[in-house]
Amino acid sequence: MTSAPATERCLRVAVLGCGNVGGALVGILQERADALAVQSGARLAIAGIAVHDLDAPRPEHVPRALLTTDAAALVADPAVDVVVELIGGLEPAGSLVRSALDSGRPVVTANKALLASADGVALRALARERGVDLLYEAAVAGAIPLVRALRESLTGERIHRVMGIVNGTTNFILTKMDEEGADYVSVLAEAQSLGLAERDPTADVEGYDAAAKAAILAGVAFGYDVSGDAVLREGITGISSDDVAFARRSGYVIKLLAIVERSGDEGLSVRVHPALVPNAHPLAGVRDAFNAVFIEGEAAGELMLYGQGAGGLPTASAVVGDLIDASRNLLAGTTAPAPDRQPAHLVPESDLEAGFYISLDVADRPGVLGAVTTAFGSHGVSIRSVEQEGDGQGARLVFVTHRAREGDVRATLADLRGLDVVARIGGVMRIVGSS
């Protein structure tokens, strides 16, 4: 297979969406045009940039002449070789991606919501059927070269578990709560004023964003089709500064984790929840808005990939990597590996196992500890440590359990709620790496 010199070839790229990421991408395609031509095997020319509003403010470097509001026409243009979708959300992004793939054009996207939807499954199938690339490194953990590592480097590896800090907003909030002892509400307000959290922070703080990424990881790391809706999900809004302080003095830090792990021969558990992570664990040191994904493989052992999970330039950097890949594959007549996926057998939450942190406000009188521990014991939940603080009015009991079935822990909590000596059940959180 002989090649004409790279400079004689040209691939025309349609860019759909020109927000932070699209704007940064257009800048990189211009500034690094020569280097990218060498890497891609062809010059990457911008065929057009589809936007919602031609007159919205944009960086200087975005050429006005390339803007169009007709994304569908841009995708349908036969002169377009590759489509980059950065609009986000389900529609019109989904239809545009479908149209591009259907006509045999590779697509690069950062759209986690689309990929984690039922449409995502269909779009991957369509890409395979048409023999074109559908690449989405930027959809999980931004600039971190995670998808390619899983798809290519670790493709021969049997992966047992993937645990990720994949949402920068919640990691920023939890880091501030840990380092400054601040409470959730005030740190959320700070994150909002810094532009790190949306005015409606639900997608981040309730774990929806992380759940979509967990679903994508289940596909890339384990080869299972999982929809974002099927991911067990718990957010960080219930975490108190008392929970954070207990974790801190006990050698843990609280992180919102997206976890995908094998369970038994056929089962898979895909979930998002806050967890107590021991200080010595590599994920514990991931601060502020950074992301990291910790991978446990049979031969490779423990791996972690760390970096910026969001932001225009870092996300655009991941898009550029995919774009080079798509270009090279297009010129070579191949595609990136995209193995078959199977539907996942998701393990019910009640069958999962973990050590638990459980904080209870109780009456400060004799016999309380006995009543409470009896509730644990009657469901086979073994206590590893208990700490008591009295404050005159009542007392707080903080339990750390040995590894227990979640169903048993929930039954214990139901019993505890029924005890009149228990005033309130405070924080309940899983512990990572406990035995």
Next chain:
Amino acid sequence: MTSAPATERCLRVAVLGCGNVGGALVGILQERADALAVQSGARLAIAGIAVHDLDAPRPEHVPRALLTTDAAALVADPAVDVVVELIGGLEPAGSLVRSALDSGRPVVTANKALLASADGVALRALARERGVDLLYEAAVAGAIPLVRALRESLTGERIHRVMGIVNGTTNFILTKMDEEGADYVSVLAEAQSLGLAERDPTADVEGYDAAAKAAILAGVAFGYDVSGDAVLREGITGISSDDVAFARRSGYVIKLLAIVERSGDEGLSVRVHPALVPNAHPLAGVRDAFNAVFIEGEAAGELMLYGQGAGGLPTASAVVGDLIDASRNLLAGTTAPAPDRQPAHLVPESDLEAGFYISLDVADRPGVLGAVTTAFGSHGVSIRSVEQEGDGQGARLVFVTHRAREGDVRATLADLRGLDVVARIGGVMRIVGSS
């Protein structure tokens, strides 16, 4: 391009060397044969395993019938499709790799010494000329998918700096010195008894191993040909428990780093030395024999890849990733990207800049501090902090400088050596991330 079902194809793999890595590789190729066939597009059959001694003890799973002592004949066998070189060292490994590439067969190797030698440059050129893959993910940082991340995901990225903990033995020693307050000699002995350090530990503790990996990183991350011999190199044998204790109480941890960074428009600095790393830096949390590489890119920002840098199974895992890649490329008639490399303009050590930690044993009498600080000042080395400890006999002064030219710091040290109030210059170490 249509493909026959994967199971109908077969690629024959020659395995050269059957130590820890080779033995683990043979095991993975057998145990995961079906999964690997799907990933590779062909069944990977072991054509032969070249060993030095047929009768050496080996794991049960290594088929005796495939062993041969004639590596050259195995490589020359026209039935062999891919060659995996795990012998290590320059010869005969170099000639065998040359012979395989010359006859158009892709090679996967974990041989950092070979790749960082002058032969390595020639072998990469030969692979390009013959249009075949020469892949070496396993040569730097073991199981960590670093080479592919740099070669593919970050290929569009302008990388400013790469800093790696790439030698597990020295990181184990430094971790123990930090966590247990032990001295170098006793921890080295412990590492030797655990099999983590060689009886002759020179290659690890003097930084030769890390220097070879730094040279390879200069190629993969920056596109420059650098030989391991050209890498500035300083080991860990001079680090005292006092140095470690100072670092600890000042919020640092000492790590042996391989650093490759751009300097000015054209220059490159490639070096290995111990450095004080701030506790909040992601590299500071890399403990024991783990490896990690921290990458600073223009668009991607800060990235870190962490994992096991050595060991049979983790290294074999990286070899398997490359083997799948080589197989897929062979079947598709393509090769992995292997851009042109240029000779590097290496920056002289004296022009590099860093903050410095400098520990001096001095006479405990008036005027000493003045004499010493004058020496710093006369070379324009600005002092950020100084700490004094007296012990009756004499005193110790520990300086931390602002960022300074290394040439100026060395001139300062020469002056200090000439002062009769300076009894001894103790630890001198660069600080990472200082301003």
